[in-house]
Amino acid sequence: MSTPAATYAAPPRLLQLAVNASAAHHRRHRTVSGADLQDQIGAWLRLPGQHLVLPDAADRLLEATLRLAGQEWRPAPDFTFGSPADRIFVLDRAEGALVFGDGLTGRIPHPDPDAHIDYATGGGRIGNGGMTGNWLPAQDLPGAVSAANLVRAEGGTDPETVTEARRRAAASLGEVTRAVTAEDYVTLARATPGVAIARAYPAVGAHPGFPCATVPGAVTVHIVPAAPRDDLTREDFVAAPLPDPGMLRAAAAHLEQARLLTSEVFVRAPRYREVTLRVTLSGDPADVTRVSTALAAALRRFLDPLVGGEDQDGWPFGQPLRPSALLRAAQRALGDLADIAAVAIGLDGADAVEECDEVPLGAGELPVLRTVHTRIVPAVEPGEGLV
Template sequence: MTLPAPKLDDLTWADMMAAIRRRIPAESDGIWTLHAPVDPGVTLLELFAYLLEQRLYWLDQVPDTLVVAVLRLLGLEPPRPAVPAATVLRLSARRPDTAVPVVPAGTTLTRDPMGRVVFTLDDDVTVLPLAEDGEVTVWTDRDRTADLRAGRGVALLAGDGGAAEARFTLPLAGAEPAPGPVSLLIALDAPAAAVPSWLPGAVSDVPPPAGLTWSWFRPDTGVSGPFEKVEDGTGGLRRSGIVRLHPPAGWTTEDRGVLVSTTAATYAAPPRLTRLAVNVSAARHRREFTAQAVDLADQVHAWLKLPGQHLVLPDAAGRLLDAAVRLDGDEWLPVPDFTFGAPTDRVYLADRTEGAVVFGDGLTGRIPPPDTEAVVGYALGGGRDGNGGLTANWTATDDTPVELGAVTAANLVRAEGGEDPETVDAARQRAAGSLGEVTRAVTADDYVTLARTTPGVAVARAYAALGEHAGFPCTQVPGAVTVHIVPAAPRTDLGREDFTAAPQPDPGMLRAVAARLDEARLLTAEVFVRGPRYRDVALRVDLSGSPADRARVSAVLAAALRRFLDPLVGGEEQDGWPFGEALRPSALLRAAQRALGDLADVAAVAIGLDGADPQEDCNEVPLGAGELPVLRSVRTRIVAVVEPGEGLA
């Protein structure tokens, strides 16, 4: 439980004076007899009580600087600065007569007529010519373009561990060479834990689920070849991201086919493509500026050898994100506060409200000398102002290079992730909440929590088997822990063709979880990370009477029992069949009857495990620790109706 915050300011002046007056006779051995306010001694006691009351009040008023210092002392983040929103822009540019235009990284565009909300491109964009009314075509086992066009999504690579490939034909026109990389937005129907690569919460170092090869081909001739370099922002199709394909010499827009293939599609579930677009780049609500020495000279000349010096940056009030300061050629370092600074440390902090950089007081942080040459590079933006919906009215700012001509853009995804600076009170609440976070793996629940919260991968469930050792399967090994994890997989439609009934974690997910648990484990613990052990289940359901529509009854029954035994949405709580829980005919009968309702009466359920025929048995079928069932078949059988009392002598 969380302890209540102590209140130190709980003693009033009147309470103190009452307590003091009661102690006067004893402390003075009865000599002090006049305790009225007219007595000078009582007047002094009242003054001291007044001063003590003020100091008790101050004890409850913790200054912001102390809160920030305590957070840093505890190893927690100080109040977080503003975060810029991010989106993906698809660019269009007036094409020169000579070459395909390249819009350089750092180009600024705005959707705001006043030009206050400005986004900056992360990468160069080669604006390749597009065919009018052209569209991306997708081919896996057959032409899937209609599915993509209708928004149903396309399962690209099967997750069965075998070789697989997917082909895209980009809507490029002409026979133009590419002076830069081909940039593609690959939008996937991925779990929320797999944050898209352009958003602030994305994790960059997660191992890919499968090794991919990207190559190009010419649709009409079949000529093909590899790309010289691939920058895969999807992490191997684990999440939505931007893929930058660097074509070889001689490549033209006639070679508009893209082939992605793998020799081992080890995905937990096939990655599902929802959108593919060309000529794109991530963009962030951030704009870079530089204040030169001449711009800051008046402020620097006014400095004295006194604490609290600061530099107000042009047009930065309320919008300052960060700054880089150089004084007389020496680089000064940013800090969240001056608490741990020494008198000689060249440090400063960025004040977003004032739009200034602030220097130390000579005790915690050096005082900059007067008449120094100051150069400050700084960025403006961030905050919730950058968040917004889909618009197609993005235009280049006035300082866009003239040779690019008219640059316009449309954002293909919502601008998200922008956050205002965190207040000190919010940081205190976050720190209080973080005290309950699991950071060390001691108990079985700790292993489960850490596995499920591994950044960058979507682990839906986990089970820690204490004493289970991968090398000694039949013996309990002290200090060994095997964590079985189940990855997230789509469960909206258990009957679609790419449904994965028994999801297994991909190799990258296993490595990511293992690395997290290795950092958190106790020194003497030996940790293994594995997928669940699935046991094939076959059921026979006996129905009494004669259902009117046996085909419908069989379909409803199979769907209900498949969901009931599902590793992710099964069980009575619908959060996945519990690891190692036995299969009970009574529980299956109850689930079957609940699904059928008045369609039919369920007389009995027989269970078969690992390919065995379902047998008439009233006993439960046990599962081992770390094991889960997966329903492979359901067979229905009509039996005679047994009337109550029938067969009795």
């Protein structure tokens, strides 16, 4: 599989390969006549509340058409806007029945032995089936091609219940649809359809055209795409995920629809600052290679834009690099293997310098660890110091 114009934040990974697979609809068409339903139709009275239960349609009814007394009856979502003369019915999927009106909102049907009903059943979880499941050859169709499931079908769901609808309605009350607060921009950016945005940071007052000034009404949203973080030592690991042009356009269009009239919204990639660390170990580790490998892996994860930081949800945008925080993270990772004496930090290719002060980052900036140098010094005895 190849394309001359592909962009992506991380190299694609093949998760599953299904050979000769195709999409299918779990649907079966059936036809019944008034003679087949004579017991029900013959018992109808000129009273409201009539219904017609169809064979093998309980929990599976999808659609139906009805011809009664030479007249076509049509399905309706409900009887709210029906009149006494309207030939309408409502589908009851759970019962597998056609439900008729009460004479005020929908006409009451008259018995007719020549009634004709075409209906379709299917859908729901029952359509998922198994290896062969309920997908059977259509023997009644001329020229039909039969098939068998080699893997379990999936995707079928049952209709929404009243309880589920209530939960959905309650959840929708808190749904963010307008970008008003800074947190709204984060929520809306991450919910951009069609792209996987893992993090977003709104720089309020930041305008790309005026980098040295605060512009009222301007918001620049920096986005970080999702990228695999199951193994930070993989050859195809992406340490600094950058959104591709399509993702930037999609997020900008989504936020444009939600912004306030007086706001300007810009979507940009984060700016990564390359970090060099020099870690001083005190003592005489038994396995220097093991210690150095564990140290580099721990610090790389701690500074990672997606799983780094104290909360492990990504290094916070613009948070300064503090030697004390890096020292704690390194010591937690090493445990009793070695003692961390000091951590020096360098930015953008500069040599790591022993400092006690934090190294600042700008708004919209994230660190990416490039190099970890390990230095081992003799253990310091009480009353002594490092020279």
